[in-house]
Amino acid sequence: MHHAVETFIQDLAVIMLIAGVVTVLFNRFKQPVVLGYIVAGVIIGPHTPPFSLITDERTIQILAELGVIFLLFSLGLEFSLKKLAKVGATAFVAALAEITLMLWVGYEIGIYFGWKKMDAVFLGAMLSVSSTTIIVKALNELGMKREKFAQLIFGILIVEDVLAIGMIALLSGVATSGSVDAGDAVTTIGKLVLFMIVSLVAGILIVPRLLDYVAKFKSKEMLLVTVLGLCFGFCLLVMKMEYSVALGAFLIGAVMAESRHLHQIERLIEPVRDMFSAIFFVAIGLLFNPSILAQYWLPIAVITLAVVLGKVVSCGLATFLSGQDGRTSMRVGMGLSQIGEFSFIIAALGVSLKVTSDFLYPTVVAVSAVTTLLTPYLIKLADPLSSRLAKAMPGKLASVFGMYSTWLASLQPQGDRAELSRIIRRILLQVVVNLALVAAIFIIGGYFAEALGGSMSAWVADPQVQDAIVWGGALLLSLPFLIATYRKLHALSMLLAEISVRPEWAGSYNHAVRRVIAEVIPVVSIVGIMLMIAALSSRILPPTNLLILVLVGAAVLVLVLWQRFVKLHSKLQIALRETLEQQPDEKH
Known part of the structure; x- marks a missing residue:
């Protein structure tokens, strides 16, 4: 044990001393310090004569793994x-x-x-x-x-x-x-x-x-x-x-x-x-x-x-x-x-x-x-290279690039269109995040289904009923996000109906057509989402009779607790927005 500790300290001392000397030299000659570390490794490595200065490379590699963790943590x-x-x-x-x-x-x-x-x-x-x-x-x-x-x-x-x-x-x-x-x-x-x-x-x-x-x-x-x-x-x-x-x-x-x-x-x-x-x-x-x-x-x-x-x-x-x-x-x-x-x-x-x-x-x-x-x-x-290329570029080619830049600028939404585009992007992002959370809940439910089933076996012997309980629990946890998704999709469909259906086209049916679009898109989307959930949770999907029972129970909960689910999701959304909008403290 004492010898292993001594070997480790020796290797660490060699690394730090050689790295320190080499990086000072690299810094003096205004070269990247990272390159200095690599050169230090070459100097003390097993491939550089006359002999290797490191005796326990395995321990050094473990420490290097910690380096990867801290390097990526800092990038994060x-x-x-x-x-x-x-x-x-x-x-x-x-x-x-x-x-x-x-x-x-x-x-x-x-x-x-x-x-x-x-x-x-x-x-x-x-x-x-x-x-x-x-x-x-x-x-x-x-x-x-x-x-x-x-x-x-x-x-x-x-x-x-x-x-x-x-x-x-x-x-x-x-x-x-x-x-x-x-x-x-x-x-x-x-x-x-x-x-x-x-x-x-x-x-x-x-x-x-x-x-x-x-x-x-x-x-x-x-x-x-x-x-x-x-x-x-x-x-x-x-x-x-x-x-x-x-x-x-x-x-x-x-x-x-x-x-x-x-x-x-x-x-x-x-x-x-x-x-x-x-x-x-x-x-x-x-x-x-x-x-x-x-x-x-x-x-x-x-x-x-x-x-x-x-x-x-x-x-x-x-x-x-x-x-x-x-x-x-x-x-x-x-x-x-x-x-x-x-x-x-x-x-x-x-x-x-x-x-x-x-x-x-x-x-x-x-x-x-x-x-x-x-x-x-x-x-x-x-x-200097970009200046030379600009001077050497043929006039016709420069004209083409100029026309491309003008065309690209014309594609950028302006005024009300820009605001509308921003609103649509925000709604779609919220829908994606909510669906990701729903998918994660059901995947986690499937992952732990066997362990949860084992803990329920004392009072629920039927494996199908166990699956129904796990699936129902996942659906209950997902309800705030599913309701939020429906509300976002409803708002988006109303916005799209308002933009796409014009009175001069629909005439007296203008209001009716807009309402149909506003109601159909979110309903169809929710049906698609439920099919996605069924596919993701196929391992724990209960049989039809129990599935219907769970869905009916969920529907009753939605009708009774709609406002509470909405408030719960709103609190989570506000907390997320506040965290993202806060600025780091400058002084400590």
């Missing part, structure tokens, strides 16, 4: 639904274009060099996500963090982070099954989106209020312990549900980002995050084999070129097509032309699942190192 703290709403469509279009193109480019490069199919799939995933850490550091050093293009980049990075979490979940499934089934992929993505929506909504209702209560004691220690407890507890829950620990860390961070105590949490977590993140990046360097670098110099050069050109084209073009000007689009494309922490996390996933070749990890580390060094220079190069 930077995630903001309000920030995401500001950049809107541009962020989604650019992030989706980048990930789609780079997945394909990476896969094709892997196949071209004759690598295994799984290596090609993981390479595509590694190249598809840019580095939040490196970009933020570069923009800070250049003093450009508050410029328009920087805000667009942050929005794209937020969307990328969310999509990358989904990609990690998909890759885990692909790695274990060895193939991608379209149905399984859709199901996986659907479950993931559902889990994320429910986690965010439930978390935002509960966690900020819990943190408010703990903060009243004015103890930094209590707040830090509570934050860490929530972080690791939620990560454990996510792992029990067979999702990536990275997903849990990111989601709980995103939930805490809506707390009034966000800035205090960031300050408390920062030193812990920096320590374990340093170990994570050093652990990446430990896996780096310089001999593989010499052996695979051509793939590294090709992949580096593909990353820079692919991201400039995909992000820059998508940003321009979303309505931004050429200069801003070029800056966005150049700023995102690197890979970083998510690429390492995906690479580590491939290594842990034993589905990728030994050369892939150090190859990606080398590409990340080169693109990291290039990032500040590419951002500086964006303005």
Whole structure:
């Protein structure tokens, strides 16, 4: 025991001392600190002569996993639904274009060099996500963090982070099954989106209020312990549900980002995050084999070129097509032309699942190192390059781009149309959130049905009756959300009827036609929702006679307690809105 502790302290001392010296040198020469950590890992690693300075790599890898948790937790703290709403469509279009193109480019490069199919799939995933850490550091050093293009980049990075979490979940499934089934992929993505929506909504209702209560004691220690407890507890829950620990860390961070105590949490977590993140990046360097670098110099050069050109084209073009000007689009494309922490996390996933070749990890580390060094220079190069392209562009092509920008601006709703569009989007978002909560309730009911049935067996022997009780309980819990969904759909159908049915078309039947539309759409929608519920809860769906009995009982409850259900949902909605609208405290 004493020897194990001594070995651990020795390894930790070596990591921190070497990392400290190397990062001081990198900082002095104005190079990214992240790259310094990786170089420190290479220096003390087993592949650098004369010998390895680390004796227990397994323990270091466990500490590196903690680094992943804190890294993703910190990214979650930077995630903001309000920030995401500001950049809107541009962020989604650019992030989706980048990930789609780079997945394909990476896969094709892997196949071209004759690598295994799984290596090609993981390479595509590694190249598809840019580095939040490196970009933020570069923009800070250049003093450009508050410029328009920087805000667009942050929005794209937020969307990328969310999509990358989904990609990690998909890759885990692909790695274990060895193939991608379209149905399984859709199901996986659907479950993931559902889990994320429910986690965010439930978390935002509960966690900020819990943190408010703990903060009243004015103890930094209590707040830090509570934050860490929530972080690791939620990560454990996510792992029990067979999702990536990275997903849990990111989601709980995103939930805490809506707390009034966000800035205090960031300050408390920062030193812990920096320590374990340093170990994570050093652990990446430990896996780096310089001999593989010499052996695979051509793939590294090709992949580096593909990353820079692919991201400039995909992000820059998508940003321009979303309505931004050429200069801003070029800056966005150049700023995102690197890979970083998510690429390492995906690479580590491939290594842990034993589905990728030994050369892939150090190859990606080398590409990340080169693109990291290039990032500040590419951002500086964006303005002169966009000016030269504008001068060199033929007049007819410039005219076409100008007409496109004018046409795109004309599509934006103005005045009353803009307000109407905003109302419709808000109603649809509320319907989606309510349906996600309903679906989650029935899925959870099905998951725990066997355990609940066992606890009821002493007084209800019939398994069908047990299923009816569980299904009825899930329906009871869902009633506030189902009623809210009906009311939102009714309001939406009335709005659509008012817009679409004009007196000059319907004549004397104008009022009657509008009323039919306003009543039919929500009723048909509720029937469709009930069919969806039946499909989701097929494992616990009671037989027809008991189902009718449960539905009749639910209908009676709705008639008697309609106003109470409405008030309950309104309270939840108000609590959610208040949490989202509150601003973090600046002073603590």
